[in-house]
Amino acid sequence: MSIINIENIQKSFGQHQVLKDVTFAITQPGIYALVGPNGSGKSTLMNIMMNLIKSDSGKVELLGESNKNVQIFNRVSFLKDNTVLYPYLTGFDHLNYAAKAYGVNAAQVNQIVDKMGIQSYVHKRTGKYSLGMKQHLLIALCILNNPDVLIMDEPLNGLDPTSILSVRDLIKALGNDGKTILISSHILSEIDAVTRDVLFLKDGEVYVEKLSDSHAEDRYSEIYRDSLILNSGGE
Numbered sequence: 005m006s007i008i009n010i011e012n013i014q015k016s017f018g019q020h021q022v023l024k025d026v027t028f029a030i031t032q033p034g035i036y037a038l039v040g041p042n043g044s045g046k047s048t049l050m051n052i053m054m055n056l057i058k059s060d061s062g063k064v065e066l067l068g069e070s071n072k073n074v075q076i077f078n079r080v081s082f083l084k085d086n087t088v089l090y091p092y093l094t095g096f097d098h099l100n101y102a103a104k105a106y107g108v109n110a111a112q113v114n115q116i117v118d119k120m121g122i123q124s125y126v127h128k129r130t131g132k133y134s135l136g137m138k139q140h141l142l143i144a145l146c147i148l149n150n151p152d153v154l155i156m157d158e159p160l161n162g163l164d165p166t167s168i169l170s171v172r173d174l175i176k177a178l179g180n181d182g183k184t185i186l187i188s189s190h191i192l193s194e195i196d197a198v199t200r201d202v203l204f205l206k207d208g209e210v211y212v213e214k215l216s217d218s219h220a221e222d223r224y225s226e227i228y229r230d231s232l233i234l235n236s237g238g239e
């Protein structure tokens with residue numbers, strides 16, 4: 005059984021075809037990176053995987069089930085950008101709401117608050133949070149239900165260097181724990197720090213590679229060389 009199975013996903017916004025034919029499978033637990041330049045379709049693909057956006061065609065299976073089966077989202081979490089937070093609710097309100105939906109008890113909520121180091125502001129309204137504080141809360145929400153699969157769209161967004169190190173350790177620990185984590189990030193050195201398994205999104209298709217000796221940054225410049233030349237040519 006594949007943990008993640010994506011077949012022939014296509015998606016256009018109007019005339020713009022963002023995903024032309026995305027097909028890949030992840031069969032082993034571990035940490036996987038999804039990379040590609042701005043606008044290449046990473047968030048679109050992740051949103052389709054989580055059934056938040058409808059694809060034009062193709063199918064997504066998570067843990068052997070269609071992503072149309074809402075039950076699987078008890079075992080699959082998504083870290084999306086901070087627009088999902090309600091500014092007039094506290095971090096604790098968000099965690100309690102999610103805990104009730106997942107059937108997670110109060111002790112576990114407190115454990116996650118401690119683990120993420122958000123005690124000093126968790127009772128403040130999220131509208132008053134900095135970018136990094138919001139990101140810590142989003143990560144807490146993502147791991148609250150101890151999911152088997154975590155899809156994380158730019159988990160390092162807005163984090164200071166110390167926080168990047170602690171989130172890196174957290175992601176590694178989840179991987180060592182047998183979870184499957186798919187992260188998108190533009191910080192290629194961080195990808196090198198957590199995985200050798202990289203999914204490159206280029207021209208609407210995904211190419212899965214296990215990096216051997218090369219660094220993610222080197223492969224990135226090789227794969228996207230044409231786009232880099234185009235970008236620099238336009239300046």
Ligand SMILES: Nc1ncnc2c1ncn2[C@@H]1O[C@H](COP(=O)(O)OP(=O)(O)OP(=O)(O)O)[C@@H](O)[C@H]1O
Nearest residue numbers: 017018020022040041042043044045046047048049
């Ligand atoms: N709702 C939408 N309506 C129209 N176009 C959209 C919509 N959502 C995304 N797009 C377009 O789809 C393309 C892919 O966007 P997406 O956000 O998936 O890229 P990304 O790889 O996540 O980018 P980034 O690295 O900048 O976050 C972009 O050209 C974007 O403008």
